[in-house]
Amino acid sequence: MSEQLADRAAALDAADELAGCRKLFALDDATVYLDGNSLGALPAHVPDRVADVVRREWGELRIRSWGESGWWTAPERIGDRIAPLIGAQAGQVVVGDSTSVNVFKAVVAAVRLADPTRTEIVVDATTFPTDGYIAESAARMTGKRIVPVDPEELTGAVGPATAAALVNHVDYRTGRLHDLPSLTAAIHRAGALAVWDLCHSAGALPVGLDEHRVDLAVGCTYKYLNGGPGSPAYLYVAERHQGAFDSPLPGWTSHADPFAMTPGYRPADGAVRGRVGTPDILSMLALEAALDVWDGVSPAAVRAKSLALTDFFLQCVESYVPPGRVECLTPREHARRGSQIALRCEDAPRVMSALIEKGVVGDLRRPDVLRFGFTPLYVSFADAERAARVLSATLH
Amino acid sequence: MSEQLADRAAALDAADELAGCRKLFALDDATVYLDGNSLGALPAHVPDRVADVVRREWGELRIRSWGESGWWTAPERIGDRIAPLIGAQAGQVVVGDSTSVNVFKAVVAAVRLADPTRTEIVVDATTFPTDGYIAESAARMTGKRIVPVDPEELTGAVGPATAAALVNHVDYRTGRLHDLPSLTAAIHRAGALAVWDLCHSAGALPVGLDEHRVDLAVGCTYKYLNGGPGSPAYLYVAERHQGAFDSPLPGWTSHADPFAMTPGYRPADGAVRGRVGTPDILSMLALEAALDVWDGVSPAAVRAKSLALTDFFLQCVESYVPPGRVECLTPREHARRGSQIALRCEDAPRVMSALIEKGVVGDLRRPDVLRFGFTPLYVSFADAERAARVLSATLH
Missing domain, CATH: 3.90.1150.10 (Aspartate Aminotransferase, domain 1)
Structure with missing residues (x-):
């Protein structure tokens, strides 16, 4: 046998x-490495790229690298590299912060995009715990109530009180894949917004965010995208929502004119609005290099x-x-x-x-x-x- | 001449x-490099350390490095390295996220620690803009009102309605140093909490957080601490507040037992409670190495x-x-x-x-x-x- x-x-x-x-x-x-769903393996060319970022871009060019080495625009540029892997057109994905922080942005923003009379946030009860903890905080801070639901029962659970639903595409524990198209449609039929966590699906299977009209999504980059330990996460904001996307973390790098350094906040257009603070360049550019393995795949x-x-x-x-x-x-x-x-x-x-x-x-x-x-x-x-x-x- | x-x-x-x-x-x-207040120069030994993190810790040990290479405890370990530079005893500083995200944690937590009948958050009107934008969001989400004040007039502006005050230690534009001891005392006399932003002071002058009984503080690590472009920021929570510190971003790595992965959030004790998501290891360990230059200084x-x-x-x-x-x-x-x-x-x-x-x-x-x-x-x-x-x- x-x-x-x-x-x-x-x-x-x-x-x-x-x-x-x-x-x-x-x-x-x-070694048989079957833990790439927790930490992806190192792409062989990444060490040389990281060394160049450290020695030349930081060590020699120093402050000039924010412009000359493209550091400043890395969050949206790398977002556009991830976009095709999750079925998104360019201009809708921005990289930065942890998944948890992006869940907070996405859930709060979804609530603010929803009909304000709606009182509930439906959350995947089988979710990776951070999503539940953060959604609970988002609910507390926006005056909503959390309704935990098994994704298999989500279609019957969303209704006229639902502002938004946060669902994991693949369950981290069992590997169960939830049906993104039909659940998104059910959430929309209830008049609510669909927020998907793609941590365990992006890079392993087609996601189709645009095709299925997902509203907001988040995901990490250190599993199937091989970005490195704790590499920055990403946020997808569907183009149709970008004008009204109202971030709970309106940091200076999401300002329409960040270097004017004006006391009044005026959000940038597009996915850039999902940025917060100064981007974490070493981790971000390691991720950018790691994405090269997807060329032609x-x-x-x-x-x-x-x-x-x-x-x-x-x-x-x-x-x-x-x-x-x-x-x-x-x-x-x-x-x-x-x-x-x-x-x-x-x-x-x-x-x-x-x-x-x-x-x-x-x-x-x-x-x-x-x-x-x-x-x-x-x-x-x-x-x-x-x-x-x-x-x-x-x-x- | x-x-x-x-x-x-x-x-x-x-x-x-x-x-x-x-x-x-x-x-x-x-080159005469006088921009270390924006991006600190590269410590010469950092490239070799980063190469080792990438090639050996990530590339060879992979997932085992979370334990064996000390990745998991990096945020609090590096916090303890920064602590003496800002006048803090160990166990009160945690590294991670951007300064903006930490301002959000600190201001929301300060409001939650304050008398709930107080309605105002006093904010340094000359502040680096992100602090103002984020404080405005924190105020909106906690039902408070922002009162912008020039730090020179802060003593007269804090009063019985003040829940917390957010002040920059050094003004990013003019280089003006604000008197942390006397302003903290004035904020305390008003019955409010003092939150300090140390971005432009830590590593350039003594701060004395413990001595002056500061409540919460944040700072970046890529200026005078030379941590690298966009390296992770830090959060200081005075020991006396840690038990009641109530984070608006209760991510899974701040859980008392993160690997139990239970649906209910139960915060860890100590500075760890300020953690959020998975730590950004490449940037974090570059910072840790960069801090070696402070040995004996x-x-x-x-x-x-x-x-x-x-x-x-x-x-x-x-x-x-x-x-x-x-x-x-x-x-x-x-x-x-x-x-x-x-x-x-x-x-x-x-x-x-x-x-x-x-x-x-x-x-x-x-x-x-x-x-x-x-x-x-x-x-x-x-x-x-x-x-x-x-x-x-x-x-x-």
Whole structure:
């Protein structure tokens, strides 16, 4: 069985049109890295770019780099690089701050764009916790009430009291993919605004923000976008909302004329309005360089490989692992699956430690979930087979 | 005259106990860099440290670095490195986010710590604009009213309606230093909380946050602290307020047990409560390395040199520059002077361009202010003399 699956992996890798992308990353063959859904691997050319930013742009040009090296316009320029990966036309995405800070901007702005008589913010009850904490603060500060709802029940939960709904595209724990088109439509039918968190989907599958008329969205860049640890997040504001986008964090770099340094705030036009303070250049330009790996790669090809990888991993797990030892929390249906496989396992902390010891790096979500992220740009079918094989040996 | 002042500069440099610090920075003798109050120069050892963070910590250790490389605790660890530079005991400073975002946290938190019947937030009317914009948003979201006041008149302006006052320690435009001890005392006598912005003072002069019982403070790290372009800012929350500190941005990394990932928010104890999202590691660890230049340097010695440098620069300007061509906006009294000299000049944009062309790098604040920042760790008296000489030649 093991030999058959290993052969099958080799055949799948040989036919993989994205196989060539792996060499763009600093990876060693000793490790199967299945934690790119937490921290993406280092693109191999990024260190040289960062060194140039530090030594030449900062060290030699110093203050001149704000203009000459394009530092000042980095947030919107890099936003435009991310835009095609999330199905957005240019001019709607700005990079900066953490995901949490962007959730705050997006939820408060959504409430302010909504009918002011509406009293509720519906929040994905299964969300990554920061979204819930921040939405709660946004609700408190705008005089609204939080209504936590399982995304599967969201369509029935939104209504005439809903100002906005904040939903995760892919659940961080189970890898469950929520149906962005139909949920966005349901939120709109209720007369509310749809805010999507793309942390676990952008870079792993097509998002289609413009096509599905999403209102606002946020996402991080250090998972499938490989921007580096804690790299800046992004904010999408649909063009039709930009004129009325009213940020709770109107920092000076979102001013229409920042260097006039006038006491009165006058917001810039466009996505720039989502900026806040001075952009964090080292992290931002590392991210910009990291995005080069997407040149010529289509989100559709990435999605096809992601599904093939997770299908194959599940097949290997089912073949290798004794029945009953793990329970798959990730939906089988392609339409409901992100790019990770979450397995519930009784002694998950011990198992994950042992896996990491043996070179198979996933992660643990307490108390009992093993997470395996499949980054289509650099994970191979051979990696998937090896991970299942090592998992089986660890569980036997 | 020029020869006398050049000799005097040489004598002052020879006697300068901080002269040895200059070699810690990547500086060339062709340039007189007087813009460290906008972007500090690169400490020479930072590129190697950043390269190690990128190649080894991110590229090789990957996800393990959150624990093994100390990434997770960087915000509070680096906060403790900054603490002595602003007169704070450990455990009260946390690094992360931009200054603007930290102003929002600090002002909202101050309002929440204040007597809820108080209706006003007093804001330094001469402040760097982002503080005013953000304070206005904080006021709007907490139901308070902004009262803009010149810091010179603050003592008479705070009263029983004041919840909090936000003041800049050094005015970014004129270099005027405000009297932190007496203003903090006046704010406290009015029963309000004092929030200080240290962007233009930290690293240039002693601040004494604990000694003067400041309540909350924020500051950037890319000016006199040389952290790099857009490096993360910091937030100081006095220990006595930490238990009641109620952040408007309660992100997951400020949770008491972040990896429990529970839907209910429960804040951590201590300065950690000021954290928000995932820390921006590349920028943060560049900053941490940059702080090494402060080892063995006392803020008092820095202040003494700063005053000597600005005194000497003014003396050179008065000797060299034709009378009436520039007007000094920076107070002469040491007690009211930060670490920069601001000169008003009729054709300031042309003059600053010409100065930069000739290797004297200051900056312009529209419409007519030439700013010259004096960073005691790397600016010499010879630099000050040369800058004044070149300025004079440009103006003749």
